Amino acid sequence: MIRVAVTGAKGRMGSTVVQAVTDAPDMEVVALLDAGDAITAQSVNGAQVAVDFSVPTVTESNVHALIDAGVDVVVGTTGWTEESYARVSEHACRAGQAVLIAPNFAMGAVLAMKFAAMAAPYFESAEVIEMHHPGKVDAPSGTAVATARGMAQARRAAGWGDMPDATQTDELGARGGRVDGIPVHAVRLRGLTASEEILLGNEGEQLVIRTDSFDRASFMPGVLLGVRRVIGRTGLTIGLDEVMDL
Numbered sequence: 638m639i640r641v642a643v644t645g646a647k648g649r650m651g652s653t654v655v656q657a658v659t660d661a662p663d664m665e666v667v668a669l670l671d672a673g674d675a676i677t678a679q680s681v682n683g684a685q686v687a688v689d690f691s692v693p694t695v696t697e698s699n700v701h702a703l704i705d706a707g708v709d710v711v712v713g714t715t716g717w718t719e720e721s722y723a724r725v726s727e728h729a730c731r732a733g734q735a736v737l738i739a740p741n742f743a744m745g746a747v748l749a750m751k752f753a754a755m756a757a758p759y760f761e762s763a764e765v766i767e768m769h770h771p772g773k774v775d776a777p778s779g780t781a782v783a784t785a786r787g788m789a790q791a792r793r794a795a796g797w798g799d800m801p802d803a804t805q806t807d808e809l810g811a812r813g814g815r816v817d818g819i820p821v822h823a824v825r826l827r828g829l830t831a832s833e834e835i836l837l838g839n840e841g842e843q844l845v846i847r848t849d850s851f852d853r854a855s856f857m858p859g860v861l862l863g864v865r866r867v868i869g870r871t872g873l874t875i876g877l878d879e880v881m882d883l
């Protein structure tokens with residue numbers, strides 16, 4: 638049995654993970670931690686793996702504390718930067734622990750990010766629209782940031798320059814934010830869970846890649862796969878696709 642701790646255990650995702658781990662035949666929940674609980678070798682209660690779905694402002698310090706507690710970590714919380722990745726990578730390597738950070742554990746979203754990066758070199762224009770429940774604290778979504786970065790990297794490798802855009806005035810920011818040059822638009826709407834639409838355009842044609850999570854159950858197979866696959870690794874892995882043999 639894999640002994641699992643959950644940090645952010647009282648949240649929308651954390652509580653869903655607690656149920657999924659409880660229902661998994663090869664795992665057991667050994668620690669439930671949330672805001673105000675210290676993360677120590679004692680409080681993780683012998684966990685081999687911790688799953689963190691907390692908040693962007695605390696996730697990095699949680700991960701450092703979990704590494705110090707001798708636990709491998711699967712992280713779904715957003716808000717990561719190149720600098721925070723580098724700090725965690727160094728700490729995990731030094732401690733001989735493994736950390737897997739994924740902006741999205743839903744199979745549809747993981748594949749949508751892959752397909753977007755595959756398609757990006759073949760289209761002149763690309764934009765991302767992410768749509769979420771109004772309880773979400775960060776914008777743009779971690780998935781949208783990762784999608785845009787993946788497309789921007791693929792465009793650069795293919796030699797694309799700036800995208801066509803004649804906009805001269807945008808006092809309201811209606812053209813969205815830019816991630817690596819790719820416009821990203823965020824919608825917050827009651828009733829939604831998590832959706833993303835990736836628009837790619839050429840003269841006379843459009844490709845739309847869309848992924849919808851209607852329920853947080855959609856993230857659970859990916860989270861459980863992450864827990865199983867993080868064991869035996871060392872250092873930082875970014876993205877569920879890296880452990881999916883895609």
Ligand SMILES: NC(=O)C1=CN([C@@H]2O[C@H](COP(=O)(O)OP(=O)(O)OC[C@H]3O[C@@H](n4cnc5c(N)ncnc54)[C@H](O)[C@@H]3O)[C@@H](O)[C@H]2O)C=CC1
Binds near residue numbers: 644673712779
């Ligand atoms: N990677 C993925 O597939 C997914 C990622 N997310 C991300 O997961 C994160 C959590 O999302 P939700 O569950 O909707 O948020 P939420 O607000 O429902 O839950 C966050 C939980 O973290 C707790 N918390 C606050 N400070 C803490 C601390 N220092 N230590 C431990 N727990 C602490 C809060 O009390 C709360 O229970 C967000 O960053 C969100 O974007 C959400 C869905 C899927």
Ligand SMILES: O=C(O)C1=N[C@H](C(=O)O)C[C@H](O)C1
Binds near residue numbers: 830832
């Ligand atoms: O906050 C959420 O709900 C989600 N957060 C992640 C993100 O920011 O990409 C993953 C998914 O979109 C749901």
